[in-house]
Amino acid sequence: MQPSHEDLNLLVVFEALMETRSVSKAGERLQLSQPSMSHALSKMRKAFDDPMFVRVKNEMQPTAKALEVAEPIRQALELARRQIFSKVALDLRTSSRLFTICMTDVGETCYLPMVINAVRRQAPCVRLRTVSPIVEKLEEGLESGGVDLAIGYFPDIKNGGVFQQRLLRNSGFMCITGNKEFAARGELDLASFQSALHVAVRTEGRSQEVIEKAMAAMCIHRNVVATIPHYLGLLTIIPQTGLTAIIPMDLAGAFEGKEGIAALPLPFASPSVEVIQIWHRRHHEDPAHRWLRTLVRDTLQRRVLD
Incomplete structure (x- = not known):
């Protein structure tokens, strides 16, 4: 097996399948659709040149090869989470990480000042950069990692590799x-x-x-x-x-x-717009990225209550 970024993502899928013995339950844990899980299992089988998991009655049972690599994979993931990702989360106050956020001029005027202030209170060295939301470039940016987060109204984003979270509904x-x-x-x-x-x-x-x-x-x-x-x-x-x-x-x-x-006021009933944040699954488990998403959500939803 030649390691790559994509192969390493398969290790998390492997871990979930080992623990749940179910494609659907593993998908729920990882917030991946059934087709995405099936695709990952197919790639895993190809990468290891082995079926890895076979259906026995109502469970996905590991093959001998899967049992052989299960412990090294568990140790590798545990080491990554404990020694690498936990330190990322703890170092936010000194981190100078740059986050690229996609939003319109409305978002920059209405939401960005509050986000900047909230970021500086918790992580004063973290930097933010905004880019315009051209749909084609946004999908490419999310997938490539060039865009960390998109905030706004995005009805055309159909990329299956992204997560979405509702932030607020504007006032019309x-x-x-x-x-x-x-x-x-x-x-x-x-x-x-x-x-x-x-x-x-x-x-x-x-x-x-x-x-x-x-x-x-x-x-x-x-x-x-x-x-x-x-x-x-x-x-x-x-x-x-x-x-x-x-x-x-x-x-x-x-x-x-x-x-x-x-x-x-308008002389007719005004519709409102649902504002969401979107991120690619490649960032889903990144502690620093989770911190930013939580900060954005809490900051903008607090704005509605104030």
Whole structure:
């Protein structure tokens, strides 16, 4: 057996099969699907040139070869967990590890400051870097390890090797406008909304599609005269043009009180967006990565309660 990163992952699968004697139970323990477990077992058999586990009645029984390597594998995994991974977890306060997080400008504005502050309190030398969420590059980045964590709305991620965790459901959407008449009225009725001149924001993220689909379902139309890729561009566009735009309500603090910009509720029911975090299974058992995921989850969910 020639060792590789993928082969080493098979050792964890081997351990789970030895302990549970069941493909489905081992998969549940490792949070792997039945097809993923079957694929891993197939690769294991090829790597060892042996069936390794055979079905006897209702159990997967180890072969002689599996019994022969069981103890060395157990010792290797125990050594790794005790001598390597446990030290990673304990060294977080001095670690200078760089984590790459994928998020949109909305995430950078609404969530990233809180995450940075929480990281610096617990691990002051850890560094964070953000990248934009282009779907094709995101999947490639997660798989290659170039992206540690993605935070946001990602309806198109279908990679079977990733885990997802719900963080929060945002507060929906609202309007901002530079139209003085709308601002003076303090509200926007549906007819005015549809007749207004709009600037649409279509970021590399996908959250804006939620509001667009909701409007399409209600047969509500916008007169879009300009489209931009970033919400924060609206800070100068809205007061200088008098246009109207839809923004996530989470961004309200960045626009409210700015001269020439009025924040108004939508004249129809606003949908909300589920914000999740995604990571590849290669990072699933990494203690430092688990620490970061737990910190992100606790920080953003605490924000909802505050």
